[in-house]
Amino acid sequence: MREFGMKSTKRPHVVIVGAGFGGLACAQALGNTEIDVTVIDRRNHNLFQPLLYQVATAALSPADISEPIRRTLGRYDNIHVVMAEVAAVDAPTQTVILKDGGSIPFERLVLATGSTYNYFGNPDWPQHAPGLKSIHEARDIRHRLLLAFEKAERSTDEQEKRRLLTSVIIGGGPTGVEMAGAISELGRFMIAQDFRTLQADQLKVLLIEAGPRILSTFPEKLSQYASDYLAGIGVDIRLNTPVEDITAEGVQVAGEFVPASCMVWGAGVKASPAAEWLGVEPGPGGRLPVAPDLSVAGRPGIYALGDTALALGEDGKPLPALAQVAKQQGEFLGRGLKANLLSGKTIPTFHFHNRGNTAVIGRNAAIFDFGRWQLKGRLAWLLWALVHVYLLVNFEKRLLVSIQWIWRYSTRQRGARVIDEKAVSLVTPEVAAEVNRSS
Known part of the structure; x- marks a missing residue:
């Protein structure tokens, strides 16, 4: 195997696998020190996943929420x-083995590889109901949505038209709720403004949740507020309804087949195969159990953070797979490794500082849970926007997204309603011509 060359040096070497919230924060905390750092990622960009749903619903472009790691x-x-x-x-x-046959030695290894969607042993479902973990998936969903409206505009079959205008969101967590609200608002705006043969009552957005309520990690009153708001904008919520099957034509739920053109998966995640790499028994969700200092027991010099790690809070419960957890862990571990490698200090115990959990439901509607108190409605929506703009990688992205949000709020326009040529080529020439005329 060939080794990716680091400088010939006696300096400590830290390898970080994954450049998400946690991995980037850890790397930046180690930046410009007497420690060599190698960051490995299968993508060339950092992706702000909390706003991927806005790419999928044509509110933002992929470049707005991604930044080259270099x-x-x-x-x-x-x-x-x-x-x-x-x-x-x-x-x-102490070697990382790469799929292309290369290898990278390490003195300390940080695993920040995130998570993927869990389809619970159904390998055919991802092709019909993509999740929201990558730009490719978000663009795929956007293409399905926009093409469905183009096809419905030309269809003379009422049943087929209703199928094309039906979207099914599977999973009532923050991703599912955000997608359901955004699709409903996008569809109703487009029907009212841009299409001539479609009616608002033909649009159907179905949110399916296997549990007794949506947003189950939030207090019940915030969950109820979200349910009421979604119902008010036309989202059909079905609780205690597990999915039985997903095909290209729709979804089977509770013995009923629901014809649909766009299905989105948000029903569960599992950690990356980091536990398998280390030969460690994974915890719930495939996450890698870690000690209070984020180290992996029995694997000296190896640490895990973010969605990869099963870290416990002060209440003994697993910390949630949230961006703020990963970022805090990354900053903590970066500082701890710097002090350990350069000064011999012991890495202390990580303490998570909860800055609130949030979900956006629609225009002027969001919820915030700060533990002792909660916030909902327009003020929560404004706070949600401020927090998400702040978390973007740099000033340029913050400025661009802010301007687009202000414009979209004022005009209700979606500037990223673009169907590329590859997607257009998959439909009939007549539909392709119609799309080209409207673009």
């Missing part, structure tokens, strides 16, 4: 970025 970390002379996919970790020899 640009983010380029100002740190001690950080080396490698675009590659990890295949395994050889803990005894």
Whole structure:
């Protein structure tokens, strides 16, 4: 195997796998120190996943919420970025094995590889109901939505028209709720403004949840507020309704087949295969159990954070898979590793500071849970917007997204309603011509 060359040096070497919230925060905390850092990611960009649903519903473009990793970390002379996919970790020899046959040695290893959607043993479902973990998936959903409206505009079959205008969101967590609200608002606006043969009552957005309520991690009164708001904008919520099957034509639920053109999965996640790489028994959700200092027991020099790690809060419960958890852990571990490697100090116990959990439901509607008190409605929506703009990688992205949000709020227009040529080529020439005329 070939080794990706680091400088011939006696300096400590930290390898970080994953450049999400946690991995980037850890790398930046180690930036411009006497420590060599290698960041490995299979993508060349950092992605702000909480706003992917806005790419999927044509509110933002992919470039608005993504940033090249090299640009983010380029100002740190001690950080080396490698675009590659990890295949395994050889803990005894302290080596990361890459899928292309390369290898990278480490003195300390940080696993921040995130999570993927869990389809519960149904390998055919992802092609019919993509989740929201990548730009590709968000663009795929956007294409399905926009093409469905174009096809429905030309259809003379009322039943087919209703199928094309039916979207099914599976999972009543924040992603599902955000998608359901955004699709309903997008569809009703487009029907009212841009299409001539469609009626608002033909649009159907179905939100399916296997549990007794949506947003189950929030207090019940906030969950009820979200349910009432979604119902008010035409979202049909079905609780205690597990999905039985998903096909290209629709969804089977509770013995009923619901014809639909766009299905979106948001019903559960599982961690990356980091536990498998290390030969460690995973915890719930496939997450890697870690000690209070985020180290992996029995694997000296290896740490995990973010969605990859099963870290416990002060109440003994697993910390949630949220961006703020990953970012705090990354900053903590970066500082801890710097002090440990350069000064010999012991890495202390990580303490999570909860800054609130939030979900947006629609225009002027969001919820915030701060533990002792809650917030809902327009004020929560404004706070949600401020928090998400702040969390974007740099000033340029914050400014661009803010301007677009202000414009979209004022005009209700969606500037990213673009269907690319590849997607257009999948439909009939007549529909392609109609799309080209409207673009």
